Amino acid sequence: MLTDLYSIPSPCYVLEENKLEHNLKILDQVQQKSGAKILVALKGFAFWQSFGLVSQYLHGSTASGIYEARLGYETLGGREQAKEVCVFSPAYKKEEILELLPIATHIIFNSFHQWQTFKPLIDEHNATHSNQHIQVGLRLNPLYSEVTPEIYNPCAPKSRLGITPQAFQQGIEQYGLDGISGLHFHTHCEQNSDALERTLPHIFKHFSNYLSQMKWINLGGGHHITRKDYDLSLLISLIGMLKERFPNLDDIFLEPGEAVGWQCGYLMGEVIDIIENEGKIAILDVSATAHMPDCLEMPYRPNLSKLSKGILEADQGENNAPFRYRLGGPTCLSGDVIGDYSFHSPLEIGDRIFFEDMIHYTIVKNNTFNGVPLPSLGMIQKNGDFKLLKTFNYHHYKDRNG
Numbered sequence: 001m002l003t004d005l006y007s008i009p010s011p012c013y014v015l016e017e018n019k020l021e022h023n024l025k026i027l028d029q030v031q032q033k034s035g036a037k038i039l040v041a042l043k044g045f046a047f048w049q050s051f052g053l054v055s056q057y058l059h060g061s062t063a064s065g066i067y068e069a070r071l072g073y074e075t076l077g078g079r080e081q082a083k084e085v086c087v088f089s090p091a092y093k094k095e096e097i098l099e100l101l102p103i104a105t106h107i108i109f110n111s112f113h114q115w116q117t118f119k120p121l122i123d124e125h126n127a128t129h130s131n132q133h134i135q136v137g138l139r140l141n142p143l144y145s146e147v148t149p150e151i152y153n154p155c156a157p158k159s160r161l162g163i164t165p166q167a168f169q170q171g172i173e174q175y176g177l178d179g180i181s182g183l184h185f186h187t188h189c190e191q192n193s194d195a196l197e198r199t200l201p202h203i204f205k206h207f208s209n210y211l212s213q214m215k216w217i218n219l220g221g222g223h224h225i226t227r228k229d230y231d232l233s234l235l236i237s238l239i240g241m242l243k244e245r246f247p248n249l250d251d252i253f254l255e256p257g258e259a260v261g262w263q264c265g266y267l268m269g270e271v272i273d274i275i276e277n278e279g280k281i282a283i284l285d286v287s288a289t290a291h292m293p294d295c296l297e298m299p300y301r302p303n304l305s306k307l308s309k310g311i312l313e314a315d316q317g318e319n320n321a322p323f324r325y326r327l328g329g330p331t332c333l334s335g336d337v338i339g340d341y342s343f344h345s346p347l348e349i350g351d352r353i354f355f356e357d358m359i360h361y362t363i364v365k366n367n368t369f370n371g372v373p374l375p376s377l378g379m380i381q382k383n384g385d386f387k388l389l390k391t392f393n394y395h396h397y398k399d400r401n402g
């Protein structure tokens with residue numbers, strides 16, 4: 001970390017470039033050893049001012065719709081730069097498809113009906129733009145996912161994500177597969193490669209016949225590839241097995257978001273006040289509900305460090321330290337609580353708190369509830385210098401409300 005952390009405006013998300021590069025090197029190792037192509041999922045990690053670095057390692061971006069696709073295309077590159085722009089949405093509107101045509105390399109549909117609706121547009125585009133050919137895919141629901149809680153499980157009962165084996169069968173009978181070159185599934189979340197190993201038999205059981213007709217498969221995200229205990233060699237061997245079993249597959253894609261932004265930066269906030277109610281409660285200028293929503297949704301408890309009177313105390317918050325506080329945000333939501341933490345020395349107003357691993361699924365989900373200011377964005381560059389990239393003000397709030 002920097003020596004003068006007080007020079008960083010609070011609150012601020014700070015990406016550490018060398019940690020991002022560390023992740024990218026691990027991902028690249030998987031690409032080199034397996035031949036798979038890795039795309040960054042912008043839904044989890046859209047910190048585009050770091051994409052100069054990301055593009056040195058990854059094959060492109062994957063998007064949830066037109067805005068992410070545009071951002072990926074503009075900042076990471078498209079087919080002109082030999083990068084992929086892959087898109088999946090549960091349902092597209094016609095105007096979105098029209099905007100995607102010039103930039104997407106892969107469009108993945110969630111139903112045969114949506115595919116058929118836009119097939120004429122895509123066929124016409126492909127017929128008239130030989131250098132902008134779009135590959136079309138379908139998202140599968142293999143009826144198997146180990147993800148908990150249910151809110152994150154794409155194969156939960158009545159899931160709207162992916163085509164079930166039964167619906168796939170009906171779709172084939174009605175429309176065939178002519179024009180479909182790839183299949184996609186996304187059934188993982190923060191998982192190791194053993195989960196993929198247990199998932200693939202379900203894909204094979206329901207979809208093997210169709211897979212043998214495809215040019216590519218996309219294994220989705222949720223592969224926690226850059227986590228310390230991730231079994232890289234199992235992932236590489238599973239990809240090898242897929243290639244052997246389906247020699248027709250030219251490309252195997254993985255599209256992690258979290259594994260790209262994993263543990264490569266923090267959200268820094270400041271203690272604004274300390275009150276008492278059956279214990280001490282510190283009110284910060286960062287909010288669980290506005291800036292760290294997974295703390296409430298998952299729920300998830302971030303690790304933290306604190307900076308007090310110029311002294312940085314790393315890895316605080318363990319339960320047996322003597323000074324205990326509830327850390328909460330500045331909004332009116334009663335449950336805007338980040339968690340209960342214990343420190344080795346008392347917290348003081350003006351102390352800085354560094355919530356670790358806050359670069360993925362945070363900035364992309366930020367909101368301005370209560371008009372709470374959005375945290376700035378900054379980067380600690382490889383040379384150790386801090387660079388402030390973006391600040392937000394009242395007008396960003398006003399613009400979104402009228």
Ligand SMILES: Cc1ncc(COP(=O)(O)O)c(C=O)c1O
Binds near residue numbers: 041062222258
């Ligand atoms: C279709 C799809 N692809 C990729 C991802 C990225 O997953 P993760 O950030 O967990 O790797 C997600 C996350 O929800 C997703 O829905």
